[in-house]
Amino acid sequence: MIRSAASPGGVASTLRTPPPSDYDLASRRPGQALREKIRADCPSLIQRSLEWALRRPENASWRTGLRGERIVSRELVRLRQHGWRTLHSIPLSPTWDIDHLLIGPGGVFSINTKHHRGKTVWVGDHVARINYGEGRPYPRSSRREAAVVKKVLDRGCRFAVEVKPVLVFVKPAKLTVQPSLQDVRAIENRELSALSPLTGVLSPEQVDAVYAVARDQRSWTGAV
Numbered sequence: 001m002i003r004s005a006a007s008p009g010g011v012a013s014t015l016r017t018p019p020p021s022d023y024d025l026a027s028r029r030p031g032q033a034l035r036e037k038i039r040a041d042c043p044s045l046i047q048r049s050l051e052w053a054l055r056r057p058e059n060a061s062w063r064t065g066l067r068g069e070r071i072v073s074r075e076l077v078r079l080r081q082h083g084w085r086t087l088h089s090i091p092l093s094p095t096w097d098i099d100h101l102l103i104g105p106g107g108v109f110s111i112n113t114k115h116h117r118g119k120t121v122w123v124g125d126h127v128a129r130i131n132y133g134e135g136r137p138y139p140r141s142s143r144r145e146a147a148v149v150k151k152v153l154d155r156g157c158r159f160a161v162e163v164k165p166v167l168v169f170v171k172p173a174k175l176t177v178q179p180s181l182q183d184v185r186a187i188e189n190r191e192l193s194a195l196s197p198l199t200g201v202l203s204p205e206q207v208d209a210v211y212a213v214a215r216d217q218r219s220w221t222g223a224v
Contacts, residue, residue, distance in 0.1 A: 019216040025087050026215045030073035031066040032089040033097040038062050068115025068170040069099055075192040076100060076111075082196045083204070085211045092224050098145055103210050106198025108153065108163045109185075110146040114138060117171040123186040124178045128167070139184045142167050149214075152223050156213030162201070168192065 018024060029035070041059060069088070076086045084104030091097050100111035114121075119131050127135030142165035153161040167186040169175055177186045187194070202210065213219050 018212075019218065023217040024215060025090055025217050028087070028089050030088040030100070031069035033091060034062045034066040034069065034089075038066070064115050065113070068113045068117075071115075071170050072100060072111065072113045072168050072189050072192070075189050076102060078193060079104065079196050083207065084196070085207065087211075087214055090214070090220065091217070092148060092220060096224065098149065101149065101214055102166075102195065103202075103207055103214065104195075104198070105200065105202055105204070105207065106195060107201035108149065108161055108210060109166045109195065110142070110149045110163050111166045111168055112138065112142045112145060113168050113170065113189075115170040118173050120174045120176075121169050121172040122176045122178075123167065123181060125181050128186075138167055139165075139181065139186070142184050148223050152219055153210055153213055156216075156219045157206075157209050159206070159209075161210060 018026075021027065038059065041062075073086070073088060076084075079086070079102070082104070084102055084106075086103070087098075087101040089097050089099065090101060098110055099113045102109040102111060114128075116130050122129045122132070123139065124135075126137065126140055128138040129135055146163045146165035150161060150163040153163065165184045167184055168189050169186070170189045172188060175186070175188055
């Protein structure tokens with residue numbers, strides 16, 4: 001069932017009943033896309049244990065990423081008491097997902113998690129460098145993800161939804177962000193709590209509408 005309503009601010013929103021369980025992204029666990037990759041690569045417990053012991057690079061990278069997404073999800077749970085809602089591992093394609101989506105009174109944040117524990121991280125306008133190594137396109141990827149999320153939410157909510165990209169680095173030894181980087185928020189996982197007091201962007205009715213659209217997997221069909 002879908003019906004239109006007006007928020008106190010006069011903005012039309014879209015209210016939905018929860019989607020069928022097969023399409024409800026609220027049931028997805030943090031890092032679910034990575035869990036599925038690991039299981040597909042090593043379907044049995046014995047195989048997974050062997051791969052872990054051998055430390056195959058690709059598999060180890062997935063496991064590191066999974067740990068990072070779990071850590072970030074625990075930080076996000078703390079924001080719920082302040083009216084925020086979260087979704088995890090939103091699938092956009094077989095090889096691409098949104099790690100976390102944070103929706104609340106302070107707006108919508110598309111969160112891209114990077115687990116570089118104990119390493120030095122430098123973030124510029126277009127690339128990030130880990131331990132002063134080769135540039136990685138993390139900021140560009142975060143912008144692209146936020147743009148996809150905005151397209152989906154604008155279409156489904158029937159009102160404009162601003163989506164801000166956030167790069168979250170899990171437990172780095174040091175994080176340096178160039179002052180010129182203004183459109184992407186680059187922070188450590190423990191700094192996510194700073195988003196908690198943000199207000200004034202979405203009304204409670206709009207938060208409900210955005211969350212209803214975002215949790216329905218069918219909203220993301222054709223997003224990329």
